[in-house]
Amino acid sequence: KAGVTQTPRYLIKTRGQQVTLSCSPISGHRSVSWYQQTPGQGLQFLFEYFSETQRNKGNFPGRFSGRQFSNSRSEMNVSTLELGDSALYLCASSSVRGYNSPLHFGNGTRLTVT
């Protein structure tokens, strides 16, 4: 079974631009979550989607948004990029929303904002 696939692996953008990251979950997984990983803050939860609906949202500004499609694929968008948005963005999927259901992570998209 294929794992979680994130595209692209690397992105370089300039301040003020916007960016869209893509995530394809493991087949059959309906829950997709996004995390931001930085050396200073560690892993921080962005949001979770299940059945095309946002179920949870972390403490990030409105510039960060996402969506999920009917095939469970998800996209994350960041508008008006700031230097501080440089990070590794990780997508994770799980088969159910139960609290003891582990997350399966992709390899991430490395975003650099210059």
Place this chain on the structure above:
Amino acid sequence: GDSVTQMEGPVTLSEEAFLTINCTYTATGYPSLFWYVQYPGEGLQLLLKATKADDKGSNKGFEATYRKETTSFHLEKGSVQVSDSAVYFCALTPSNTGNQFYFGTGTSLTVIP
């Protein structure tokens, strides 16, 4: 709020040494606890989990026991190998927030031959 506190790194050990990485948590209710491992250039991989008090999670020689009385979930391995070099993350998911995970800051482990 819910949170995880992990032992600061980096940790450097010789091959075959004993490993302990401390993890304590703060949470209401009965969270599930996890250890994830991240190898260079990769995403996180689930290492082990425990879903209730006194459960012991184990995988690839690593073990961790869910201790509710001390709110801890320390990771141990009796004999580390060079291939265990990675960053280890302790994490919890509360019992009432679906799939929102809270991660520790990670502990970098380097095992030298």
